[in-house]
Amino acid sequence: MSSSVPASVRNWFLFHFIVDYLFAIPLFIAPIWFLGFFGFTIVDPVASRLVAAALFGIGGASFWVRNNNVEGFRALLRVKVLWSGMAVIGLSLSLFEGAPKATWGILAVFLAFHALWHWCERRLNS
Numbered sequence: 001m002s003s004s005v006p007a008s009v010r011n012w013f014l015f016h017f018i019v020d021y022l023f024a025i026p027l028f029i030a031p032i033w034f035l036g037f038f039g040f041t042i043v044d045p046v047a048s049r050l051v052a053a054a055l056f057g058i059g060g061a062s063f064w065v066r067n068n069n070v071e072g073f074r075a076l077l078r079v080k081v082l083w084s085g086m087a088v089i090g091l092s093l094s095l096f097e098g099a100p101k102a103t104w105g106i107l108a109v110f111l112a113f114h115a116l117w118h119w120c121e122r123r124l125n126s
Helices: 007-029 031-037 045-065 070-096 102-125
Strands: none
Touching (some): 007 031, 007 045, 007 070, 007 102, 031 045, 045 070, 070 102
């Protein structure tokens, strides 16, 4: 097991911070407008802001941990794997219930991040 964090993993954590904040900021400030842009016609601002808060939290943690040791990365990766995996399941269920077509794109993003976090775990454990 490696005791150092590969630069590629650190870079992905920084990338994740940026992506999360690019979505969290407008989702938090103007959820109805932002989700309407993606085809959502019914928006719950409370639930939307709660999702934005989760994005701020996990994205912010990615930023804070980016210079940490391997154990800090492992702990956050467990959260990232769980969060992205549950998002994939939840989004899939929503699609079966008739969610807007844009949900497929959101699902693709979470699937990509889920795969990425598993790859990062393998990199840390090699």
